[in-house]
Amino acid sequence: DQQVKQNSPSLSVQEGRISILNCDYTNSMFDYFLWYKKYPAEGPTFLISISSIKDKNEDGRFTVFLNKSAKHLSLHIVPSQPGDSAVYFCAASESDYKLSFGAGTTVTVRA
Template sequence: DQQVKQNSPSLSVQEGRISILNCDYTNSMFDYFLWYKKYPAEGPTFLISISSIKDKNEDGRFTVFLNKSAKHLSLHIVPSQPGDSAVYFCAARVGNTPLVFGKGTRLSVIA
């Protein structure tokens, strides 16, 4: 039973355009959501997070949107850069329980 789903295994975007990565979840008790970015042969690195009491969090080119009624999370990258090419993982948590990760979406930003 996958509680965190990233239904698009891959995404290609032109440099300078917006990248939108989506994540759906099934557990309405999740209260904290995170996005991690992973380059090949490296561990994931934390990108941005959002608490369930908010619907938007912005950090530079990265914005995370949370739609609790739809149980949907998205990460927007504007403008996209070739260095953004990586696998992006969505993760969620209830209180102090372990993070639950999605399977990831591979983003390719084409110059």
């Protein structure tokens, strides 16, 4: 039973435009959310996180938005760059170390 869902398996965006990745969750006990980025043949690397007490966290070109009432979070990348082409995983935690991951969204940034 998948508690974290990324319903878009892929996203194609032009360089310089905004990429918006979406993630939905079902467990209302989740209180910490993360995005990971993965290149082929490498392990995922941490990108950005947000606590449930916030609704927005920004780090450079990356912003994560959390809507707790809708159990929805999104990652905005602006402007998108070719090096952003990767698989992005949404993950969530219930105040502990266990992370529940979505299936990932493959982002392709077109020149």
